[in-house]
Amino acid sequence: MDEQRVTGMRIADVVERLGISAHTLRYYETAGLLVDPPGRDEHGHRSYTGAHLRWIEVVQRLRATGMPVRGVRAYADLCRAGAGNEAAxxxxxxxxxxxxxxxxxxxxxxxxxxxxxxxxxxxxxxxxxxxx
Incomplete structure (x- = not known):
């Protein structure tokens, strides 16, 4: 499946696809580790895209290699801020x-x-x- 075209995935889909718990996924969002939090569908459920999946994989890799949550958050903050801080x-x-x-x-x-x-x-x- 083309990651660029993935849209409207629910937590259960992401959990199955990436092998993380729903609790961890929600934690990533509330801890500020996602650059772009998922949108909500008409029922208020989180809706993830291919871009979310790619970013969550980055977070997983950084955490799996020992980066502290504060470091991942700092990196996410820089990315969220947009262009101009690539050196940082x-x-x-x-x-x-x-x-x-x-x-x-x-x-x-x-x-x-x-x-x-x-x-x-x-x-x-x-x-x-x-x-x-």
Whole structure:
């Protein structure tokens, strides 16, 4: 389905499509994490578009990579303000990227240590003695 043409999705549709809870989706809206809150249909139900889905995915990625809610809100505020603050957006994203890269390096170091232990135990299973 073409994301550009998605309109009129309800919370249940978004929840199913993006794999988040309705509570989380409502929280994103009330916490100011959405650049453009969803409109309402004739019955007062939230109505999401493809643009909302794309933005919610950005929020999910930023949160999943450890950006605090206040950082996501700051980024959303900058985007909501429109053109002219791209340098500030870039600064915020560069800082987050650097933090994610540092976390990845730390996890890679931990993985390397685990791999070394696995090698020792695999040698033990094969008949060699292994230190703890």
């Amino acid at each position: 957006r870039l600064t915020l994203l560069h800082a987050h990227r650097d933090q994610v890269r540092a976390q990845l390096a730390e996890v890679a170091d931990h993985l390397e240590a685990i791999e070394a232990k696995i090698s020792l135990y695999e040698g033990s299973v094969a008949g060699a003695s292994v230190p703890a």
